[in-house]
Amino acid sequence: GKPRALNAAHFSTNERSPHAECNLVLLGCRGAGKSALTVKFLTRRFISEYDPYLEDTYTTEEVVDQQPVLVRVMDTADQDGPVNPERYLSWANAFLVVYSIDNKKSFEGCLQYLEIISQYNKGAVHESPVLLIGNKLDMERYRQVSKADGSALASRHGCLFREVSACLDFRLVQQVFHDAIHEVRRD
Ligand code: GDP
Ligand code: MG
Numbered sequence: 001g002k003p004r005a006l007n008a009a010h011f012s013t014n015e016r017s018p019h020a021e022c023n024l025v026l027l028g029c030r031g032a033g034k035s036a037l038t039v040k041f042l043t044r045r046f047i048s049e050y051d052p053y054l055e056d057t058y059t060t061e062e063v064v065d066q067q068p069v070l071v072r073v074m075d076t077a078d079q080d081g082p083v084n085p086e087r088y089l090s091w092a093n094a095f096l097v098v099y100s101i102d103n104k105k106s107f108e109g110c111l112q113y114l115e116i117i118s119q120y121n122k123g124a125v126h127e128s129p130v131l132l133i134g135n136k137l138d139m140e141r142y143r144q145v146s147k148a149d150g151s152a153l154a155s156r157h158g159c160l161f162r163e164v165s166a167c168l169d170f171r172l173v174q175q176v177f178h179d180a181i182h183e184v185r186r187d
Contacts (some may be wrong), residue, residue: 008169022181023075028098029081029109033135036166038075039099041177046167053077064181071181082112091094095130099150101163102139107149114157129183130159133176137165145159 001044011078035050042060055077062071074088088095099106109134121127132154134145147163153160160183162176 005084017053020068020071021070022184023072023074024090024096024177024180025076025092026096026098027076027078027082027088027099027113029103029106030077030079031103032098032100032106033166034098035075035077035166037096037133037164037173037176038073040166040170040173041073044170048167052080062178062181064178065185067185069181071177073177081109082116085116085120089116092128092153093184094128096132096133096176096180097159098135098146100132100136100139101134101145101150102136102142104144107134107145107153114153114159118157126187129180129187130157131176131180131183132157132159132161134154134161134163134165137163138168139165 025104026038028034030052035054036046036048039045039047039050042058055075057072057074059070059072060134062069074092076092077087095113095117097110097117097121099110114130117128117130132150133148134147150163151161160179164172164176
């Protein structure tokens with residue numbers, strides 16, 4: 001079945017263990033594979049057809065670096081660039097900005113998200129880590145965005161950079177989410 005939805009308002013920060021909970025948000029163009037990555041992380045399965053209009057938040061209990069953490073994942077569904085970023089900017093502990101390596105437009109679409117996050121981070125007490133993610137690595141033959149371009153954009157914005165595929169090895173997808181949590185804890 002579908003991973004269960006969750007209302008973030010039901011939770012509050014625990015002062016004694018501030019990183020026992022971690023909120024992650026996936027951003028990027030429609031079609032980049034945000035939902036496929038989210039579902040893969042939550043269920044280990046690749047679901048090829050996912051409602052492109054569905055935006056939801058899911059929870060999962062993970063163990064990262066030998067420590068348990070309640071992870072919430074917001075799978076956003078902007079149709080045409082960033083709208084209402086307030087809904088995730090202060091909520092998220094880390095940002096995963098996703099493009100598809102076989103689609104140059106999706107890469108260019110990341111710029112606006114990276115700008116919005118940079119602006120937000122400048123005014124924030126704690127900078128929230130950002131990961132730039134090139135998805136659909138299985139589409140190597142149709143690649144339109146070089147690894148060097150992805151890596152260069154990430155370093156310009158002080159992000160980590162990863163390439164993955166929602167339809168290949170689960171562990172690589174899981175690692176990306178765990179990397180995000182690891183970065184949040186490092187802060
Ligand atoms: P979203 O709009 O960012 O949530 O994108 P979706 O997760 O709905 O994926 C858009 C399309 O790309 C769907 O047809 C997916 O099956 C496909 N897709 C997602 N991830 C991958 C991937 O890693 N490899 C390939 N080949 N297709 C993918
Ligand atoms: Mg989606």
